Amino acid sequence: MTVTVPDRLPPAERVSRWANDHRKWLFSSPAIIFTVLLIAFPIGWTIYLSFTDSFGSVRAPFDFVGFDNYVTALTDTARFWPAVLRTVIFTVAALAFELAAGMSIALLLWRPFKAQAIVRVIVLLPFVATPVAIAMMWRLIFDPNIGFANQVLGWIGIPPQAWFSSPATTLPTLIFVDVWEFTPMIAIVLLAGLTSLSDEPDEAARIDGANAWQRFWFVTLPLLRPVVLVAIMLRAIDALKTFDLLYAVKGQGGGSFHEAETLNIYAYTLSFQYNSFGLASAVLILFFLMVLISMWLLTLRRKEKP
Template sequence: MTPIERFLEKHVKTIFVLPALLFVGAMIVFPIGYTLYLSFFEWSMSPIDGPIWVALDNYRHLLFSDERFWKAFGRTFYFTFGAMLFQLVLGVAIALLFNRNFRGKNLSKTLFLLPMVSTPVAIGLVWLLIYEPTIGFANQFLRFFGLNPQLWIASPTQAIPSLILVDVWQWTPMITLIVLAGLATLPQENYEAAKIDGANTWQMFWKITFPLLLPTIFAAGLLRMIDAVKTFDLIYAMTQGGPGFATETLNIYGFQLGFQYFQLGMTSAMLMLFFVLILLLCLLVVKLRKRLEVS
């Protein structure tokens, strides 16, 4: 056997996987690298005037001069953590319900998962009709119970909570699925011992189920946080950042900077800051989860 044949036989697994790794790496590294490169330039996509080197001016403007950026930043995390909090609470509660045996359980689970498999734009258009102030189902529902109709997404103060409600309706099933998978792996011996000791349902949940499920809940929350902070299609389909700037998140602001104002350098700088913020947030959640597992 020649040296080349020995090398191939020894590293055959790596050789077969390497093309896929290189392709995926290029698909990740190139966009991030090119975005970082553009963030140091001022460019309006003009075929006549090329990119102009401005060093860190785009970052300085966003961080110290652009009030709109910071307001969009606040709205982004208001939407993200508001949606994630409700989804985690409801997802765990519904998973505990589906973990029991009752008539129509399989049908209920199937119907419950339908929002998750729908496209966000279609959901946004349907909820636009539901939130319509005059003939929408939401206000008709309120009138039926004698409550005052609301403006929903037409109100600057109610717009983001209304969007959070739609996001919770769509993505709570994902949290439920993950928690259900975690519940299926819990050891039953602990519950049998607790029943012998006379523990009630609430005590078993608080002392056994919740601590054992905590890593699963953190994983579900991390996945949902990463996805929610990037939400664009639902918000753009329903409000396009309005009314005014009431629902303008960083994603909407970046889209408008890039494709309406053609400030590609500023947009790239904002996306890099956004990328770093998400990365730091994910590292913080992972570190917190490890501390809880140790303790």
């Protein structure tokens, strides 16, 4: 027996049926609208400003100048390319140390032991505080006159260091602070991956006579590789866009000699110190493209792995 549906339904019934047929779009539309308003629109406006000579105020009249801002940025060997180099050095160095330290901590916390919960809480403490608070704390510790770091060096006969005051030591010290703060993040991600691994491959390698290093390098690490790549991707994105730590320590321009001026600091200085919004927008778009390309390469690397 077939059931016939009347051609003319009450308006409320038609609306109800339409909503049921399109429910996936109705439920997801608030998130889509929110994403468009808070992400797509600012990016689109920044792209638009990057093709103009906007200066002084975003409300001031400006003209369309094409790719002039991009040419100016890409040919700037005094500020732009040194900022690119510092951004790469900061990201790669911080990520390398954090990955090595995070893996070591994760391996130490992997197997159960007494007071394991307390140790995990202690390891997570640096990650709890905000980057600005961390920066102010380490500024006091590394203060060349009253800082505790130079006092410790004096106890062992090493002369005081400039730390954040010298162009030669500023970036390495900032990398150290970033490693101290964000290593727990890598450790927690890797620890979650380690706890999800099966014990059977490790036990089989142990029975075959493999030592601890061989079991880690040839068994544990290959199994953990997808988690490692995810941790690298997440932390690389975060390290590339580091701003609060650098600004809290060195301020606009990244210091008197721009020794801590990454692309984020450079774009901020162009916007809020020089009021060159067109050029700053071009720098931000170039930086955005660099991040996208880096993430694309990491994604390809992840897909190549079994």
